[in-house]
Amino acid sequence: MADHYNVSSFLTLQGFHLPPDGVLPAFLFAVLSYLIILFCNLALIITIVLNRSLHQPMYYLLLNLPVNDLIGCSALFPQVIKEILLDTRRMHHTACVAQAFCIHVYGLGAVFILSAMAYDRYVAICCPLKYNVIMTNAHVMKLIAAVWGLNVLAMAVLFYLLLRLPRCRSLMTHSYCDNPSLLSLVCTDTSVNNVYGLALVAVTQVISHVVILYTYLQILLTCFRSKGCDTKAKAMQTCATHLIVFLLLECLGLFTIISYRLNDISPHLRRFIGASALVFPPMLNPIIYGLKTKEIRTKLVQFFNKKISFL
Template identity: 70%
Template sequence: MGDLYNVSSVLVLTGFNLSSENVLPAFLFATLSYMIIVFCNLVLILTIVLNKSLHQPMHLILLSLPINDIIGPTALFPQIIKEILTNSRTMQYSACVAQAFFIHMYGLATVFILTSMAYDRYIAICLPLKYNTIMTSAHLMKIITVVWISTLILIGVLFVMLLRLPRCRSELAHPYCDNPTLLSLVCADTTPNNLYGLILSAFTQVIAIGTILYTYLQILVACFRSKQSDTKAKALQTCATHLIVFLLLECMGLFTIISYRIKNISPHSRRFIGVMAIIFPPLFNPIIYGLKTKEIREKVQYFFRNKIVPF
């Protein structure tokens, strides 16, 4: 049994198996995607941070989204680009665990951030007279702190449970690391891990979908009761932007989960879906918010017209 668990600290990942003519297009696609993601999200971060008129609860909660949208792709892309460029499929176990941790943290934090944004919009539209009283700086900091601390704790527990188990394999059936593939390296009972993962997924989905459904129903009722057409239109536009981002995240997450459950799906399709789930939301989130949120759109346009910040 001692030899069984004496496995290498270097893991072998399943590569993309690219032909020589596809290496350059794949490298360019991955590199450009990562650069666009980082650039767009940095523009959104700088626009909010450097413009005092955007230091409102809605935008300060939104600030967590582009920060998180940089964390997820940064955990993924450098390793993917290295693999494409050097055709190296090896990775240190510690680096693999770190990559998986930040990818899962990115996914859970996105759900919590979008849920807190739905709560903010509910207070702003359904209780406008109490908004400034409720959404104080202290309350806002509590929301942001709860989002990040709860994410760290819940994902931390997931990986503490993983690391306590003995490992007897070193080959991953995936081009990058996540909790399910790391569990496949374990030679012990993973039922508690699977159960915790299932409860965590169900809990976050119930909280997120329940909160968003309730708040949006209340917002729709408030909008239809409002006699001010401009207020109604602005509220619906803000909610539509948030809903598009949430549905994009849910659809990509659902496709990834389904790809793991369907045995007949090709390995290439499963890898592609898994990578796209981390590429599309961070790529489109800043574009959606930049185009759909008037205040942010105007400040971004001002930024590019003047080329140099200050606002």
């Protein structure tokens, strides 16, 4: 009962409970994973920023994906690496809220960005003659501003509803901070938070699925009607790339949400599922886009060839 009335500024996270001989492999795996994510996403950002030939609406929108991935993984990995290395599970409440906010911004941002990218491909493939008229730089900047503005606003409301409630516990139910774990520390009615959270998930999922399903269906129909083999192949490749990234994110996100609702699930499995949504998409997204997008792949090869030649 002591923890029930504990309102300490420091929270106690659920540890990974690693055996002594598993600490070093876990630490090396976490550090290596973080470095790979940083390298791949920064390489994608630098490639798009430094090459004027990639300064097009499609790549402006794509640029937001690695930025968003860096926000998510950088909110998670430093804390996890510190926890593994120092065997500490204590975290200040303010830092915990900041971590949770960034993680949720990452999750919602990924859905919004992929939806915006699907809309761009729809206009490019289904309305090619109007593409330059519709997807002007001003329109793309408004689209990007809307993606980030709505994302931050939705998360600001979510965490305002959380922080207004009195906290009377300090023992977290997760190995990192997110809204459900922080909400479990509250000892009062959380109906408003639950309704808003579920409504936010439902609305964003419905909108994103409708946008992506409609745009991809129209793209596929346009491809089948097209007589040009090159156009059809390029459009199908674009659809496949977007669908792989979107399905990966959706499956991991869905498993994470379901794991919170299942009381019988192993705590270790719940932590793994939750962390996987912040590890695999940021690691695979730049690799998928870098390998599947010819223009980016070509510029990356040229960039590294110049660096190797210089050395």
